[in-house]
Amino acid sequence: MAHPPLAPLHPMRPARHFRRALLSLSLLACGAVWAQQPPAAAPTPAGHMLAEIQVIPRPAGTADDRYKHVDAAIAVIQASGLRHEVHALGTVVEGPPEKVWALLQAVHQATLEAGAERTLSVIKVSSGAQAGGPRVEDLVRKFRP
Incomplete structure (x- = not known):
């Protein structure tokens, strides 16, 4: 899966780009962990x-x-x-x-x-x-x- 390149850092807004990069890494990590897990069985409803x-x-x-x-x-x-x-x-x-x-x-x-x-x-x-x-x-x- 190809990801768009990050925009060049703006000298006045480095924190914004850093947060965007961290979010991208977090989402990639979550996706990788999720993809490795087998699908959960649907819960069975209780009677009440x-x-x-x-x-x-x-x-x-x-x-x-x-x-x-x-x-x-x-x-x-x-x-x-x-x-x-x-x-x-x-x-x-x-x-x-x-x-x-x-x-x-x-x-x-x-x-x-x-x-x-x-x-x-x-x-x-x-x-x-x-x-x-x-x-x-x-x-x-x-x-x-």
């Missing part, structure tokens, strides 16, 4: 996943229905059949990873289909390497009356 999603559509709704686009996202979660808890700043969902991942995408898309001009989804996901894993109830039981 927790996710929290917060959708931030713009606008959040309409003049007649202030949270129309957010409500559309929550309706998709409710229709999923997965265990979920709606909170003020997001919704927690739990279930099999393949269903949770698909739901997260559908929730994001629901805000756009409801009429939002754009949307941002903030997603947190937790799962373990072993089947099972903590459930929402396990994590919050001691804080509930």
